[in-house]
Amino acid sequence: xxxxxxxRDFSTVYRRGIRCKTSHLTLRVLRQSAAAIVLPVEKPPxxxxxxxxxxxxxxxxxxxxxxxxxxxxxxxxxxxxAALQQLLPQLLSNWDIVVxxxxxxxxxxxxxxxxxxxxxxxxxxxxxxxx
RNA sequence: GGAGUAGGCGCAGGCGGUUGCGGACGGGGAAUGGCUCUGCCAAACCUGCCAGUCUGAGGAAAGUCCGGGCUCCCGAAAGACCAAACUUGCUGGGUAACGCCCAGUGCGAGCGAUCGUGAGGAAAGUGCCACAGAAACAUACCGCCGAUGGAGUUUCUAGCUAGCAGCGAAAGCUGAUUGCGAAGGCUCACAGGUAAGGGUGCAAGGGUGCGGUAAGAGCGCACCAGCAGCAUCGAGAGGUGCUGGCUCGGUAAACCCCGGUUGGGAGCAAGGUCGAAGGGGCAAGGGUUGGUCUUUUUCCUAGCUCCGUGCAAAGGUACCGCUUGAGGUGUUUGGUAACAAACAUCCCAGAUAGAUAACUGCCCUCUACUUUGCUUCGGUAAUUUGGAGAACAGAACCCGGCUUAUGUCUUGCUCCCCUC
RNA sequence: UGCCGAGUAGACGAAUUGGUAAAGUCACCUGUCUCUGAAACAGGAGUUUGUAGGUUCAAACCCUACCUCGGCAG
Numbered sequence: 001x002x003x004x005x006x007x008r009d010f011s012t013v014y015r016r017g018i019r020c021k022t023s024h025l026t027l028r029v030l031r032q033s034a035a036a037i038v039l040p041v042e043k044p045p046x047x048x049x050x051x052x053x054x055x056x057x058x059x060x061x062x063x064x065x066x067x068x069x070x071x072x073x074x075x076x077x078x079x080x081x082a083a084l085q086q087l088l089p090q091l092l093s094n095w096d097i098v099v100x101x102x103x104x105x106x107x108x109x110x111x112x113x114x115x116x117x118x119x120x121x122x123x124x125x126x127x128x129x130x131x
Numbered sequence: 132g133g134a135g136u137a138g139g140c141g142c143a144g145g146c147g148g149u150u151g152c153g154g155a156c157g158g159g160g161a162a163u164g165g166c167u168c169u170g171c172c173a174a175a176c177c178u179g180c181c182a183g184u185c186u187g188a189g190g191a192a193a194g195u196c197c198g199g200g201c202u203c204c205c206g207a208a209a210g211a212c213c214a215a216a217c218u219u220g221c222u223g224g225g226u227a228a229c230g231c232c233c234a235g236u237g238c239g240a241g242c243g244a245u246c247g248u249g250a251g252g253a254a255a256g257u258g259c260c261a262c263a264g265a266a267a268c269a270u271a272c273c274g275c276c277g278a279u280g281g282a283g284u285u286u287c288u289a290g291c292u293a294g295c296a297g298c299g300a301a302a303g304c305u306g307a308u309u310g311c312g313a314a315g316g317c318u319c320a321c322a323g324g325u326a327a328g329g330g331u332g333c334a335a336g337g338g339u340g341c342g343g344u345a346a347g348a349g350c351g352c353a354c355c356a357g358c359a360g361c362a363u364c365g366a367g368a369g370g371u372g373c374u375g376g377c378u379c380g381g382u383a384a385a386c387c388c389c390g391g392u393u394g395g396g397a398g399c400a401a402g403g404u405c406g407a408a409g410g411g412g413c414a415a416g417g418g419u420u421g422g423u424c425u426u427u428u429u430c431c432u433a434g435c436u437c438c439g440u441g442c443a444a445a446g447g448u449a450c451c452g453c454u455u456g457a458g459g460u461g462u463u464u465g466g467u468a469a470c471a472a473a474c475a476u477c478c479c480a481g482a483u484a485g486a487u488a489a490c491u492g493c494c495c496u497c498u499a500c501u502u503u504g505c506u507u508c509g510g511u512a513a514u515u516u517g518g519a520g521a522a523c524a525g526a527a528c529c530c531g532g533c534u535u536a537u538g539u540c541u542u543g544c545u546c547c548c549c550u551c
Numbered sequence: 552u553g554c555c556g557a558g559u560a561g562a563c564g565a566a567u568u569g570g571u572a573a574a575g576u577c578a579c580c581u582g583u584c585u586c587u588g589a590a591a592c593a594g595g596a597g598u599u600u601g602u603a604g605g606u607u608c609a610a611a612c613c614c615u616a617c618c619u620c621g622g623c624a625g
Contacts, residue, residue: 003484004484010484059484060484061484062484069524069525070193070524070525071523071524071525072524074485074488074525075488077484078152078488078489079488079489081151081152081488081489082150082151082488082489082490083489085150085151085489086150086489086490110489110490
């Protein structure tokens with residue numbers, strides 16, 4: 001799994017991405033080709049089209065407002081990443097995805113996260129069809 | 132059995148399965164691009180990627196309350212003195228150091244085991260002690276006394292004086308009366324004495340008792356508290372005993388004094404290395420355009436989508452700092468202990484949107500229920516099924532402490548109740 | 552991660568060289584006025600000073616530990 005790591009990537013997704021929302025999570029999604037306009041150096045102009053097949057990158061954002069305790073935040077993040085791991089084969093490539101966690105999500109368990117993520121990704125049309 | 136108290140160099144479930152994450156190690160090993168093009172370089176002394184082996188949170192990793200190491204800036208030979216700061220402060224020891232730890236002393240709390248202790252100086256000075264109260268550190272409101280001094284009193288007395296009456300020869304005696312009147316009595320409470328009692332207050336000039344006194348008072352005595360001196364025990368804080376003069380308010384977590392300690396400041400986001408693209412800044416130079424004066428060479432000034440050069444800033448954890456350390460484990464020795472020494476042995480996280488996880492099986496432990504056996508009917512043993520394995524909590528440069536949060540196991544000791 | 556600052560009625564906010572039921576404004580409640588409401592006037596209630604200990608005769612204030620909130624490096 002490829003992770004979003006740089007703050008610059010996060011702010012780009014926040015500025016330009018599509019937004020989807022459930023009661024416990026918010027999803028921000030952006031095509032990497034759109035990001036390539038902002039950062040033209042990463043991709044030479046000749047190869048900008050169909051040649052690129054870099055996999056989708058995923059980031060999770062969870063603030064101290066969700067919970068003050070680092071243990072709780074880390075567990076939620078790990079559970080979300082594990083759920084996405086399970087969904088990874090169905091994901092389309094060339095997308096940047098950011099998952100934002102809401103404060104109510106401290107009560108959720110793994111199955112709930114899995115279900116909500118599946119729903120959100122389908123809504124954002126990042127999931128590899130319903131085939 | 133219950134209640135309590137002090138510890139633990141005590142534990143933080145175990146073994147697996149599937150899918151995954153960080154680091155280290157040694158292997159395999161591209162695409163692509165460049166060039167001096169049948170080979171080299173970039174990264175080929177192996178990057179992305181691939182599989183393998185090893186390894187991967189805590190007792191508090193937390194709070195950031197102290198003390199260090201380490202790094203940079205300012206200052207500075209070294210030492211002494213002064214100043215300043217710290218806010219450290221019973222004694223002895225431990226430690227790299229500490230406001231920490233150990234052992235003891237005094238005081239306080241508890242029936243006790245034991246616990247708490249910010250525990251130098253108020254007899255060096257200054258300040259403060261509201262209200263109340265006479266007075267808050269020096270006095271006298273009520274009260275007591277009035278010994279001493281003063282004033283009053285003859286309707287207090289002794290005594291003296293004067294004339295009158297009676298008796299008498301006289302001296303004189305008796306009686307009532309006039310006046311004086313003590314160093315005596317009584318009255319006053321004016322001066323004064325007093326700090327027992329009342330009242331005020333957190334606090335009122337050691338406490339209790341007896342004597343004493345005009346009334347009182349360490350004024351005297353006994354015991355107690357406290358102070359000073361001496362002796363003695365102890366390494367010391369202090370303990371014990373004797374003697375003495377009799378007594379001093381509280382507050383220093385108020386200023387302060389004394390003693391002690393100390394170069395100051397910032398903190399790994401310290402600090403250092405490298406520093407792309409595309410822009411902008413400054414400097415001097417060149418080029419070019421315009422203006423003025425002198426002159427036809429240059430100079431001055433203002434500008435520019437111009438040119439290259441130099442300087443400085445800036446962007447990013449890309450790399451270093453970064454984990455071998457006052458290190459861990461074990462044994463022995465010294466010490467009451469904290470701890471120290473010697474020997475042996477081991478290398479044990481290094482992330483940076485931040486790794487150690489998600490789901491799940493068995494064992495073990497605990498617990499609830501079902502059934503059965505025993506029963507002194509309180510329970511106890513086995514068994515079936517279900518549930519839980521938690522609580523507090525996530526390394527972020529590294530150590531030593533403190534504080535706070537919190538599940539469970541276990542050891543010693545104390546008090547109370549019951550039974551033998 | 553490191554470093555700073557602040558907590559006083561429902562809201563704002565004074566009292567901080569310790570001194571005795573902790574000012575004031577808005578809001579709230581009751582009444583008067585009015586046909587009703589507002590305004591005005593009169594009266595009233597509410598805070599033990601973030602929490603827990605300590606020093607002191609006495610603590611919002613001094614000391615210690617904790618809790619919460621905010622800020623800076625960003």
